[in-house]
Amino acid sequence: DAKTTQPPSMDCAEGRAANLPCNHSTISGNEYVYWYRQIHSQGPQYIIHGLKNNETNEMASLIITEDRKSSTLILPHATLRDTAVYYCIVRVATGTASKLTFGTGTRLQVTL
Amino acid sequence: GAVVSQHPSRVICKSGTSVKIECRSLDFQATTMFWYRQFPKQSLMLMATSNEGSKATYEQGVEKDKFLINHASLTLSTLTVTSAHPEDSSFYICSARDLRGPGANVLTFGAGSRLTVL
Numbered sequence: 001d002a003k004t005t006q007p008p009s010m011d012c013a014e015g016r017a018a019n020l021p022c023n024h025s026t027i028s029g030n031e032y033v034y035w036y037r038q039i040h041s042q043g044p045q046y047i048i049h050g051l052k053n054n055e056t057n058e059m060a061s062l063i064i065t066e067d068r069k070s071s072t073l074i075l076p077h078a079t080l081r082d083t084a085v086y087y088c089i090v091r092v093a094t095g096t097a098s099k100l101t102f103g104t105g106t107r108l109q110v111t112l
Numbered sequence: 113g114a115v116v117s118q119h120p121s122r123v124i125c126k127s128g129t130s131v132k133i134e135c136r137s138l139d140f141q142a143t144t145m146f147w148y149r150q151f152p153k154q155s156l157m158l159m160a161t162s163n164e165g166s167k168a169t170y171e172q173g174v175e176k177d178k179f180l181i182n183h184a185s186l187t188l189s190t191l192t193v194t195s196a197h198p199e200d201s202s203f204y205i206c207s208a209r210d211l212r213g214p215g216a217n218v219l220t221f222g223a224g225s226r227l228t229v230l
Contacts, residue, residue, distance in 0.1 A: 032217070043118075043205045043221035044156065087155075099146055100207070100219055102156040 004088045009107040012082075018075040020106050022088030025069040030092055033064060034100070035073045037084040044087065044102075047073065078110045114140055114210035118222035125196055126230055132192045133225045135162075135206030141186035142208035146219070147179075150203040162189040162206075196229045203227075 005023040012018040024033065034049040048055055048062045050071075055062040061074040075082055087105040115138040125131050135145055145162040160181055161169040168181035178200075180192040189208075193200050205224040209217070 034218075036221075038156075041203070041224070041226070043116075043207075043224045046218050046220065049218070099158055099161060101158065102148075104155050 004090055004103050006088055006103065006106045011109050011111060012078045014079055014110055014112055015077055018078040018108055020073040020086050020108065023070045024090045027068050027090050031090045033071045034089045034091065035062065035086065037086045039084040080110050082108065083110045084108060114220040116206060116208050116220045116222040118206055118225050120225060121223060122226045124228045124230065127197050128195055130192055130194045131196055131227060132190055133204055135189045135222055137187045137208045140210040140212065143186060145183060145189040145206055145208045147181065147191050148205045150205060156205060193227065198229045201227055201229045
């Protein structure tokens, strides 16, 4: 799986948009970009994933650059409950044994 | 959506004893489950892939005789930490994938089991 690079930490004011970047310059054509987050002392929670088109769901939006070498996760209106470690993971989607390899992620702190 | 349940959520044991952690997929069948370990302030590290009806596949550096994995049914995988020592104290998390529907490519994680070995 392609390696990803994320900033170790970010701050965001409550109510503002949180934009979390991820670099994955060695991504292959069949690899998807996945985002998970982990709130303290809980299991990771799936947020969103995409291949090359921008994606949006009830939690967030995923913007993938045209060359697919980087992406941005956007939480449109961050709340205190969004404080967590956010992991950007690149992997092939298919295959029952296709596993997730976690990097160090970005620790997002949402403040009042 | 898919739900993965882990039990117990917390366990404290004495050094030298064995501890079993259960991972269940609720409302779906999982032929493959993944076990992760997470030390404080570190990322998740994949320990092993649990395969229903066959032997687990362990990641490099993980002792298979110490971390016994049994995937006896399509909804249950167990991780047994044998002869636990204080250095085995960690947060153990399992995950599985519901292959049905639009979430087929999404791994769902359990809430984790915190093991403390005294």
